[in-house]
Amino acid sequence: MRKFWKKGAALLLSGLMVAGLAACGGSDSGNSGASNGSGSNTSGESSNSGDASGSADNGEIVKLVVWGVGSADTDDCNEVAAAISEITREKIGVEIELVRGQDAEQINLALTSGEAIDLLNYNNVDGQLAAIVRNSYAAPLDDLVEQYGQGALGVIDPVDLDACRFGGVLYALPDMKDTSRSAGFSMRKDIVDELGIEVPEMGTYDDMHKILTQVHEAYPDMYPLVPTWGGGGMQETLPTDPLGDNLGVLENAFNDTTEIVNFYATDSYREFCEMMYQWNQEGLIMPDATTTTENNLLSGNGFAMFENWKPGKELENYKSNGKEVVFMKVIEPYKYTSVCNGNSLIIPYSSAHPEKAMELWNLMYTDAEVSNLFINGIEGKHWVYTDDSKTFITTPEGVDANASGYSSVDWAWPNQQLTPIWEGGEADLWEQLSAFNKSGVASPAHGFSWDSSPVLNQVTACSNVVSSYNTALRWGALDPAENLPKFISELEDAGINDIIAEKQKQLDEFLAGK
Numbered sequence: 146m147r148k149f150w151k152k153g154a155a156l157l158l159s160g161l162m163v164a165g166l167a168a169c170g171g172s173d174s175g176n177s178g179a180s181n182g183s184g185s186n187t188s189g190e191s192s193n194s195g196d197a198s199g200s201a202d203n204g205e206i207v208k209l210v211v212w213g214v215g216s217a218d219t220d221d222c223n224e225v226a227a228a229i230s231e232i233t234r235e236k237i238g239v240e241i242e243l244v245r246g247q248d249a250e251q252i253n254l255a256l257t258s259g260e261a262i263d264l265l266n267y268n269n270v271d272g273q274l275a276a277i278v279r280n281s282y283a284a285p286l287d288d289l290v291e292q293y294g295q296g297a298l299g300v301i302d303p304v305d306l307d308a309c310r311f312g313g314v315l316y317a318l319p320d321m322k323d324t325s326r327s328a329g330f331s332m333r334k335d336i337v338d339e340l341g342i343e344v345p346e347m348g349t350y351d352d353m354h355k356i357l358t359q360v361h362e363a364y365p366d367m368y369p370l371v372p373t374w375g376g377g378g379m380q381e382t383l384p385t386d387p388l389g390d391n392l393g394v395l396e397n398a399f400n401d402t403t404e405i406v407n408f409y410a411t412d413s414y415r416e417f418c419e420m421m422y423q424w425n426q427e428g429l430i431m432p433d434a435t436t437t438t439e440n441n442l443l444s445g446n447g448f449a450m451f452e453n454w455k456p457g458k459e460l461e462n463y464k465s466n467g468k469e470v471v472f473m474k475v476i477e478p479y480k481y482t483s484v485c486n487g488n489s490l491i492i493p494y495s496s497a498h499p500e501k502a503m504e505l506w507n508l509m510y511t512d513a514e515v516s517n518l519f520i521n522g523i524e525g526k527h528w529v530y531t532d533d534s535k536t537f538i539t540t541p542e543g544v545d546a547n548a549s550g551y552s553s554v555d556w557a558w559p560n561q562q563l564t565p566i567w568e569g570g571e572a573d574l575w576e577q578l579s580a581f582n583k584s585g586v587a588s589p590a591h592g593f594s595w596d597s598s599p600v601l602n603q604v605t606a607c608s609n610v611v612s613s614y615n616t617a618l619r620w621g622a623l624d625p626a627e628n629l630p631k632f633i634s635e636l637e638d639a640g641i642n643d644i645i646a647e648k649q650k651q652l653d654e655f656l657a658g659k
Contacts, residue, residue, distance in 0.1 A: 207239045207501045209263040212252070213519070214488070215554035217245040221522065225551065229518045236512075237504040256282045259495040263502040266557055267317075268488045275389055275483075275594065278311045283491040284499050286315040293503040294318070296511035300560065302582065307592040308485035317489045318506065322556040323455035323578065324485045325585025328382045329474035331462055332449035336360060336367075337471050348473040350420060353449075356473075357429045360448050368431040370424065371447030377435040377616040380451040383413050386481040386588040388652070389595035392607050393645040398479050398588035403656060405649045407641055409615070410633050418618045418625040425621030434620045441466040456577035460570045464553065480585040482593060488557050509559035516563040522551035531568050539568040593655045600647045603640030610635045 217225075222243045230240035247255075249269045255262060256277075267277050277283045290298060297318055298306075305319040330353055337344060340363055342356055357369040372378045381387075385408060386395040394408040408414055424430050431437065431447065443450060444466035452458070454472050462470045492502045508515045521528050521538065527550070531537040555561035562575040571577065597604045614632040617623040 205238070206234055207498050208242065209239050209498060209502055209505055210242045210244065210261060211505075212247060212255075212262055212265040213243065213245045213554075214266040214268045214557040215245055216552055218550035221527070221550040224526070225518055225522050228523060229515060232512070232515055232518075233505060233508065237501065237508065239498075239501050239505055241505070256280070256493060256495070261495055261497055262493050263496040263498055264490050264506060265493050266488070266490050268557055272390075273483065274309065274317050274486045274489065274491070275311070277491055278316050278594075279596075279598065282493055283316040284494050284496065286318070286492065286503070289492070289499060289503040290315065290318070293500055294507045294510075296507045297509075297559070300510055304480075304587065304591070305485040305582075308482040309489070310592070311594040312596070317486055317491055318510075318559065319485045320489050320556065320558065321510070321560040321562045322488070323453070324582045325455075325478040325480045326476075326484045327454045327474050327478040327581075327585075328380055328476045329452065329454055329472060330382075330449050331443070331452040331454075331458070331470040331472050332356065333443055333447075334469040334471045336364070336448055344471045344473050346472075346474065347477075348475060350475065353473065353475075354420075354424065354429075357424065357449065358427070361427075361429055364448070366446070368442070368447045369429045369449060370434075371431045371442035371450050372434050372437060372620075373450045373452060374440050375438045377437075377620055379616075379619060380453050382451055382475055383417060384476050384479065385413075386590050387483065388481075388590060388593065388648060389483065390597065390604065390608075391611070392604060392641060393648040395588060395590055398481055398590075399477075399586055401589055403589050403652060405645050405652060407633070407636065407645060409611070409629075409636060415625060415629060418621070418629060421619060421621035422623070422625055423621070430621055435616050435622050443468050443470065456581050457570050457574045460567055461556075463569065464567065478581060478585040479588065480582075481588040481591055485591075490559065506559065511560075511563075513563040516558065516560050517565070520555045520558045520561055520564050521553055527551045530565070536566065536572055537568045537570070538565045590652055590655075592659075593652055595648055596651060597644075600640065600644050603643045606639035607636055607641050607644060610639050 211226075222245055226241050226243040229243075233239045233241065247269070249271055252265070252267070252270055256265075267273055270276055272279075274283075286294075300321065301319060302324065305324045306315070309315055309317040309319060329348070332344065336342075340359060342359060344356065345352060360367065361369045373380050384397050384399055385391075386398040387408075388394055388405065391408050393405045395403065396406050396408070396411050396413060421430070431442070439445070443462070452462075452472070454474050458472065459470050462468070490506065492499050492506070496502050509519060510516075524530075525541060527540070527544075528538045529541045531539050553567075555564065562578065566572060566574050610632070613635075614623070614628060618625055618628060618632065
């Protein structure tokens with residue numbers, strides 16, 4: 146198979162290095178394959194599906210560079226990479242260098258300069274897969290996955306796979322995470338229990354208002370509702386299909402209608418902003434919600450936040466912020482394109498070994514030992530089994546689960562469902578997750594990929610307007626009665642109707658071709 150070309154932009158930036166990453170990655174290729182004597186026993190039996198004829202025909206070992214997501218110490222990454230290489234060297238003739246912790250700027254610089262990376266997680270890239278494809282940073286996968294990824298195709302839901310195509314071409318593979326979406330609120334269990342609050346499994350905003358009010362009265366110095374992440378981050382709790390960028394949406398993905406509307410001019414958006422403005426006036430929202438740079442605010446002085454839900458989410462939250470949480474959902478499960486193709490990997494156009502990269506990617510979906518090493522790290526150092534049944538794992542004695550050098554972000558690797566369950570989860574967690582994913586109602590536009598290039602100027606102008614209003618309106622920092630009409634007017638002046646018309650045309654063509 147032909148190698149993929151380097152981008153011309155490399156001429157400008159090829160001299161720049163990304164070696165200064167506050168991340169991790171083995172750089173001594175001569176030692177990357179050294180055995181460390183650990184990490185050899187992980188959960189379950191390693192599947193050999195797709196283990197193909199992997200080694201290079203000439204017996205040469207190929208070095209692959211993998212950029213993951215999430216923080217980890219350099220030494221930990223090198224140790225994990227060495228343990229993985231012990232397996233992959235024999236199975237497919239490769240060894241790896243593992244890098245984690247890079248931000249969007251570092252990823253963009255590496256892709257623009259044509260740095261040799263063989264697998265890259267695009268989670269931190271603004272616009273995610275759509276932006277990656279639009280900038281020609283991703284290698285097409287159809288031939289690669291057909292030849293070297295049959296094991297992965299055997300476990301991926303074809304419905305989810307369709308979300309990774311742009312113009313009919315495959316550029317990513319969906320991770321085996323939550324590919325359906327159910328949103329609501331997470332709240333601290335210690336406070337819920339102390340105040341005797343009854344949290345319904347499926348509730349309403351009125352239910353949440355009563356809970357926040359009760360907490361505010363009992364703990365006047367606590368922030369009842371905090372951002373999901375810094376800068377006013379908020380998980381969406383309205384049942385929209387954003388169609389890529391929220392500039393023209395399906396207002397209710399549970400309906401059959403495929404009419405695209407201006408999200409910010411809908412009744413549902415206005416009512417949400419009015420509710421949040423009221424909550425803000427009542428002191429139920431963190432005062433600097435739109436400007437805080439803090440993440441994991443539940444671990445501090447926060448009680449609740451907007452949150453997506455999936456089976457095991459309570460445990461995931463505990464691992465990230467050290468607090469047990471209770472969930473109240475306000476939206477039943479549904480799925481749309483960017484839910485399925487978010488947080489995945491690509492083979493960058495600059496990979497020198499795309500075929501080998503696909504073989505490694507295939508192992509991430511099919512080999513339990515490889516998957517567990519990428520996700521959880523080294524047995525005995527980063528995790529241990531809780532007992533001889535080898536069903537659950539926990540952090541080793543004396544290791545702080547929230548300060549581990551190799552913190553887990555299982556949702557950001559290809560197949561967490563091959564790994565053991567962390568203590569506190571349920572033994573059938575992966576069966577629950579699979580059922581949850583299948584239960585999601587697919588948006589009428591599922592699989593549609595928006596190409597904004599015909600109206601790029603309007604998209605840029607409207608995005609700037611959204612940045613000026615949306616976060617402040619949604620956190621109740623601006624009075625919607627006064628500011629929402631200005632917001633809508635400025636969007637119309639910036640060309641939102643042109644965007645909607647073009648997006649509707651593309652969606653109609655997509656649906657006609659299904």
